[in-house]
Amino acid sequence: MITQVFRKTMQIGVLLSLLTLVPTMALAMESSDCKSCHDDTDMVGEELMIEALTFDQTAHAEVGCPACHSSVTEDHPDDGLAPSKASCAECHDGVSEEYVNSIHAENASCNDCHNPHRALGPTAVSGQDMNLQCSTCHENVEMQAKHAEWLPQADLHISTLPCITCHSASDEYVISLYIIKRQSGTPFGGFELASYEELNELSGGKPVQELVDINADGYISLAELRMFNRDSQNKQLRLQGMMTPENVSHDFRTRNDRWDCSFCHASGPEAMQVSYLSLAESDGSFHRVSVEKGAVFDALYGTPDFYMVGASRSSALNYVGMAILAGGMVMPLGHGTLRFLTRKNRKDEEE
Amino acid sequence: MSSKIKIYLQPTPVRIWHWLNALGIITLCVTAVQIRFPEHVHLFANYKAAILLHNAAGLVVTFSFTLWFIYYALVRRNMVDVYIPSVDDIQNGLLRQAKFYMLTYFLGWANPHHPTPDNKFNPMQKSAYLAIMFLLVPLVSLTGLLLTNLSPMRDLVLLVGGLKILIAIHFLLACSLCAFLFTHVYLATLGKTPMAYIKPMWTGWEEEDEDHHPHSAS
Numbered sequence: 001m002i003t004q005v006f007r008k009t010m011q012i013g014v015l016l017s018l019l020t021l022v023p024t025m026a027l028a029m030e031s032s033d034c035k036s037c038h039d040d041t042d043m044v045g046e047e048l049m050i051e052a053l054t055f056d057q058t059a060h061a062e063v064g065c066p067a068c069h070s071s072v073t074e075d076h077p078d079d080g081l082a083p084s085k086a087s088c089a090e091c092h093d094g095v096s097e098e099y100v101n102s103i104h105a106e107n108a109s110c111n112d113c114h115n116p117h118r119a120l121g122p123t124a125v126s127g128q129d130m131n132l133q134c135s136t137c138h139e140n141v142e143m144q145a146k147h148a149e150w151l152p153q154a155d156l157h158i159s160t161l162p163c164i165t166c167h168s169a170s171d172e173y174v175i176s177l178y179i180i181k182r183q184s185g186t187p188f189g190g191f192e193l194a195s196y197e198e199l200n201e202l203s204g205g206k207p208v209q210e211l212v213d214i215n216a217d218g219y220i221s222l223a224e225l226r227m228f229n230r231d232s233q234n235k236q237l238r239l240q241g242m243m244t245p246e247n248v249s250h251d252f253r254t255r256n257d258r259w260d261c262s263f264c265h266a267s268g269p270e271a272m273q274v275s276y277l278s279l280a281e282s283d284g285s286f287h288r289v290s291v292e293k294g295a296v297f298d299a300l301y302g303t304p305d306f307y308m309v310g311a312s313r314s315s316a317l318n319y320v321g322m323a324i325l326a327g328g329m330v331m332p333l334g335h336g337t338l339r340f341l342t343r344k345n346r347k348d349e350e351e
Numbered sequence: 352m353s354s355k356i357k358i359y360l361q362p363t364p365v366r367i368w369h370w371l372n373a374l375g376i377i378t379l380c381v382t383a384v385q386i387r388f389p390e391h392v393h394l395f396a397n398y399k400a401a402i403l404l405h406n407a408a409g410l411v412v413t414f415s416f417t418l419w420f421i422y423y424a425l426v427r428r429n430m431v432d433v434y435i436p437s438v439d440d441i442q443n444g445l446l447r448q449a450k451f452y453m454l455t456y457f458l459g460w461a462n463p464h465h466p467t468p469d470n471k472f473n474p475m476q477k478s479a480y481l482a483i484m485f486l487l488v489p490l491v492s493l494t495g496l497l498l499t500n501l502s503p504m505r506d507l508v509l510l511v512g513g514l515k516i517l518i519a520i521h522f523l524l525a526c527s528l529c530a531f532l533f534t535h536v537y538l539a540t541l542g543k544t545p546m547a548y549i550k551p552m553w554t555g556w557e558e559e560d561e562d563h564h565p566h567s568a569s
């Protein structure tokens with residue numbers, strides 16, 4: 001964590017000094033100038049439109065447009081010059097080096113998966129959106145069929161796990177809960193991630209987060225979670241849980257513990273303690289709210305529709321189960337003892 | 352020595368069902384322990400192996416249950432006689448049988464129930480098997496089938512109240528089935544010799560002394 005912050009600060013520091021030490025013509029125009037044209041389809045058309053609302057939410061807003069398009073002059077766009085486009089490696093040397101050496105390097109470039117104008121960290125992207133980054137090339141139905149060759153319930157796994165949870169590494173994984181909504185029309189329509197507009201309508205003017213965080217303290221207690229789950233059915237809402245990475249390695253190596261299921265299912269309860277509610281924002285990013293520790297272990301209403309076999313078992317149910325099994329031993333043990341002690345009474349018969 | 356008579360008590364389909372079922376359920380119980388407590392239990396090579404075996408055994412049990420049902424309900428058509436306790440069973444039989452297990456057995460008295468092909472279970476067996484075969488096995492199988500097809504049957508899962516509730520039902524009923532198994536296997540050794548009841552379940556033939564001529568209890 002500290003090294004990450006340090007790394008970030010270093011990167012921003014290096015950048016800022018670069019920007020001041022190497023004054024270019026680009027300094028003449030600032031990000032806000034660029035946006036005045038490029039955030040307006042009437043000025044630049046659909047193709048060159050850069051959604052400012054979305055861009056401002058990304059870490060790249062801090063580096064600004066000219067940092068990546070340094071050749072843009074004051075005469076742009078009338079100068080007829082094609083603006084330069086920075087390569088990601090200039091600033092992300094660590095990730096780039098790792099990716100270049102990965103088995104996937106020949107298959108896709110950074111920009112095939114990322115749009116530099118909406119580049120968000122893994123905690124600000126929904127699991128569903130993470131998979132959109134892959135599905136442009138790896139078609140979903142085909143992937144389900146491929147994985148079904150060895151993965152039980154591949155359809156379920158592919159729809160409730162980001163591909164990168166299995167195909168890359170992270171220091172930490174958490175359970176992210178997303179509000180999904182039944183598609184209107186049929187009573188048995190599928191569920192889809194609720195958009196900001198849908199949530200906003202449901203919350204009736206209040207901040208979207210208060211749909212679940214009823215007392216608005218920025219923290220979701222188990223009681224609030226249960227309350228939401230009990231009455232969410234009538235609003236056609238559900239919480240979908242996904243196991244998401246906190247950071248992402250880019251080696252795209254397939255790990256054996258993903259293949260034999262043990263990484264997720266045999267990691268023990270410690271791995272499942274942290275969860276967040278993740279909600280769509282108006283700018284397309286996702287915003288997280290902390291959920292009380294261990295919510296996924298609640299036997300019934302904490303996360304009623306999320307269960308990872310082997311990992312999120314309820315200990316309360318374990319005790320009930322144990323009592324039932326003990327009940328089954330009463331006859332063999334109790335009766336068996338008396339049977340042994342009175343064996344003489346049946347001696348004649350057994351001969 | 353009194354002469355022995357033999358009665359054909361357990362027809363072949365019932366025996367096939369029973370031992371398929373026993374094998375299936377024991378496999379289910381053993382794999383289930385690893386599936387629920389994977390970080391403590393390592394009976395099978397890996398987690399996936401336990402899951403796949405559990406799913407396969409579940410299908411075997413569901414299949415053999417169907418065999419059992421078809422045989423008794425459609426082929427032999429004596430399901431009601433064999434499995435549903437009669438009024439007399441409930442009013443007198445249960446008590447009589449409980450008295451035998453709890454008291455007179457220890458004194459060396461004979462079992463008051465004598466099996467015939469259409470009345471092969473004593474009243475306690477009937478009640479227990481009724482609960483097992485009409486409640487526990489079907490419900491555990493159904494919840495298990497749902498659990499192995501979550502995506503396509505999500506709406507049914509929601510109808511039950513969600514995955515957690517489905518899991519809870521499956522787990523607690525399965526524990527009950529396992530508890531029944533302990534008692535059942537123990538009681539199966541309670542014949543004149545420990546193998547006296549188990550052998551007919553294997554060969555089909557039950558041996559009885561002539562003077563205990565089988566009579567119907569109802």
Ligand code: HEM
Nearest residue numbers: 365372373376377476480483484532535536539548549552
């Ligand atoms: C190794 C395990 C088992 C042994 C040794 C065993 C033994 C026996 C025996 C000796 C009988 C004869 C009837 C009687 O005396 O009650 C019987 C019948 C029966 N057993 Fe089992 N059993 C085993 C496993 C199971 C399991 C796992 C189940 C179900 C969950 C089961 C369900 C039944 C039922 C329903 C009957 C009555 C069958 C009929 O329709 O004739 N048994 N068993």
